Amino acid sequence: MSFKDKVVYQIYPKSFNCTTNKNHGDLNGVIEKLDYLKELGVEYIWLTPIYPSPMNDNGYDVADYTDINPDFGTMEDFDRLVEEANKRGINLMLDMVFNHTSTDHIWFQKALEGDKKYQDYYIFKDNNNSNTPPTNWISKFGGNAWEYVESLDKYYLHLFDKTQADLNWKNPELREEIYKVTNFWLEKGVKGFRLDVINLISKPEKYEDDFIGDGRKFYTDGAKIHQYLKELNENTFGKYNDVITVGEMSSTTLENCIKYSDPKEKELSMTFSFHHLKVDYKDNDKWSLKDFDFIELKELLSTWQVEMDKNNGYNALFWCNHDQPRAVSRFGDDRKYRLESAKMLATVIHMMKGTPYIYQGEEIGMTNAKYDKIELYSDVESLNYYEILKSQGKTAEETLHILNQRSRDNSRTPVQWNDDLNGGFSKTKPWLSSIKNYKEINVKKSLKDKNSIFYYYKKLIKLRKDYEIISNGSFNKFLEDHKSIFGYKRKLNNEELICLNNFYEEKVEIEIDELEKYDILISNYRNTNFKQNTIKLRAYESITLYKK
Numbered sequence: 001m002s003f004k005d006k007v008v009y010q011i012y013p014k015s016f017n018c019t020t021n022k023n024h025g026d027l028n029g030v031i032e033k034l035d036y037l038k039e040l041g042v043e044y045i046w047l048t049p050i051y052p053s054p055m056n057d058n059g060y061d062v063a064d065y066t067d068i069n070p071d072f073g074t075m076e077d078f079d080r081l082v083e084e085a086n087k088r089g090i091n092l093m094l095d096m097v098f099n100h101t102s103t104d105h106i107w108f109q110k111a112l113e114g115d116k117k118y119q120d121y122y123i124f125k126d127n128n129n130s131n132t133p134p135t136n137w138i139s140k141f142g143g144n145a146w147e148y149v150e151s152l153d154k155y156y157l158h159l160f161d162k163t164q165a166d167l168n169w170k171n172p173e174l175r176e177e178i179y180k181v182t183n184f185w186l187e188k189g190v191k192g193f194r195l196d197v198i199n200l201i202s203k204p205e206k207y208e209d210d211f212i213g214d215g216r217k218f219y220t221d222g223a224k225i226h227q228y229l230k231e232l233n234e235n236t237f238g239k240y241n242d243v244i245t246v247g248e249m250s251s252t253t254l255e256n257c258i259k260y261s262d263p264k265e266k267e268l269s270m271t272f273s274f275h276h277l278k279v280d281y282k283d284n285d286k287w288s289l290k291d292f293d294f295i296e297l298k299e300l301l302s303t304w305q306v307e308m309d310k311n312n313g314y315n316a317l318f319w320c321n322h323d324q325p326r327a328v329s330r331f332g333d334d335r336k337y338r339l340e341s342a343k344m345l346a347t348v349i350h351m352m353k354g355t356p357y358i359y360q361g362e363e364i365g366m367t368n369a370k371y372d373k374i375e376l377y378s379d380v381e382s383l384n385y386y387e388i389l390k391s392q393g394k395t396a397e398e399t400l401h402i403l404n405q406r407s408r409d410n411s412r413t414p415v416q417w418n419d420d421l422n423g424g425f426s427k428t429k430p431w432l433s434s435i436k437n438y439k440e441i442n443v444k445k446s447l448k449d450k451n452s453i454f455y456y457y458k459k460l461i462k463l464r465k466d467y468e469i470i471s472n473g474s475f476n477k478f479l480e481d482h483k484s485i486f487g488y489k490r491k492l493n494n495e496e497l498i499c500l501n502n503f504y505e506e507k508v509e510i511e512i513d514e515l516e517k518y519d520i521l522i523s524n525y526r527n528t529n530f531k532q533n534t535i536k537l538r539a540y541e542s543i544t545l546y547k548k
């Protein structure tokens with residue numbers, strides 16, 4: 001089965017569409033919008049976690065892997081969703097959080113009661129009267145990564161929130177449980193999995209302090225990771241030839257991603273990596289701002305394109321997800337050139353080799369929330385860092401300014417469906433405030449305007465199906481050192497495609513040999529500025545040329 005000409009749409013159910021009187025979205029809300037997604041042309045939906053959960057990390061703290069969070073609906077709703085999606089040629093991908101569970105999970109609860117079997121499902125370390133955590137590792141959400149349990153006189157490891165306890169993959173019994181869970185969903189007709197921070201599951205033999213970093217070097221792409229993935233594959237989704245998998249790879253390397261996604265290795269179909277989304281981190285620190293480094297951005301994306309392809313790896317392509325600020329606010333201009341820059345950014349990703357992922361709202365050019373009060377933020381990471389940054393001497397105002405750009409809440413706001421109250425998302429006040437611009441930016445308006453970002457995405461999705469060069473052609477760097485254009489070429493047999501994208505407002509001219517031989521495949525301006533062999537690209541202009 002080839003999935004390489006298909007596009008995935010990510011849904012964050014809590015913020016997608018509400019069909020009850022509550023303040024959050026639900027599964028029926030997804031069913032209600034399937035026709036909309038069919039119109040867009042996507043063939044997979046990735047649902048972020050929908051399982052029972054205390055929701056301290058919005059579902060990434062799973063309390064039961066094989067049930068549905070009653071806030072989102074019932075198992076019947078889920079079955080109906082699979083069926084209704086399938087009727088429209090859409091498959092479902094579920095988000096599996098196998099690095100950790102919620103501390104509300106029955107396994108953890110039994111561990112707390114002293115059950116040794118379940119203690120061995122997690123990573124507990126004796127206190128031994130030391131009263132200091134086993135290592136100095138820092139949790140991804142701030143603070144030390146170990147939590148003390150007085151009743152056991154032990155610490156347990158949590159790389160994320162303290163209510164997200166890391167699982168012990170060394171334990172074969174735990175691994176069997178994970179296979180059971182995966183098979184449960186496969187039997188329900190799920191056709192894909194997104195594996196949350198899966199490259200963190202292989203923990204070290206020895207636990208030691210990290211004197212330079214936050215500890216990640218000891219557990220990222222760990223010694224047994226490839227073995228664990230091969231076994232998971234063999235015991236679960238590897239038995240199906242129509243199931244796709246994408247691993248979320250935190251702080252990974254190209255070499256590892258090649259191995260994770262090389263079909264010969266029988267691990268995963270593709271990987272998400274994040275290096276290109278750190279080009280605006282000052283000193284590699286998410287909470288220190290700087291303008292994005294354009295040359296570095298191009299270099300990273302291009303190198304991953306070339307190297308993954310050369311070595312049989314395969315990329316998941318994306319700018320946006322529920323953890324990232326909106327790309328149009330980050331790399332584009334979300335005011336004057338919102339339309340142009342959103343389309344340009346879309347082109348950059350969709351003309352590359354790999355599987356493109358669209359995050360809800362991206363297809364209409366939704367922007368960052370930029371809340372002006374800390375009370376409006378909800379994400380555990382943002383609230384923790386608000387305190388941490390202030391304790392480091394930043395003023396409340398400075399801290400808010402950082403959250404305006406870096407908070408995960410920026411992209412978690414309710415989808416803007418129309419210009420009714422709350423953007424048509426819900427009748428009651430949503431769990432996270434709608435962005436005020438919903439009157440101008442919404443689905444209803446986009447569907448009425450043939451020039452909208454929505455129809456541009458629709459066209460990109462269709463082009464991938466119609467032109468094999470997009471899914472299969474080789475990738476060649478082009479204009480590598482150019483200060484404002486991100487250009488690349490694709491080749492397949494005698495076909496050639498040139499993708500040109502202006503990342504800035506200033507106009508720029510470039511020369512293309514034998515320009516007259518090319519047609520325009522897609523562009524975000526109505527008419528083009530061609531003169532002999534030169535093209536003048538206007539603000540955020542994107543042009544893709546094609547010749548046969």
Ligand code: TEU
Pocket residue numbers: 057060061097140160196197248250286322323381408
């Ligand atoms: O995210 C993993 C992850 O490390 C980041 O994207 C994280 O949000 C960032 O490093 C913080 O600065 C995954 C999920 O996508 C995220 O929503 C979860 O919170 C996290 O795992 C824990 O399950």
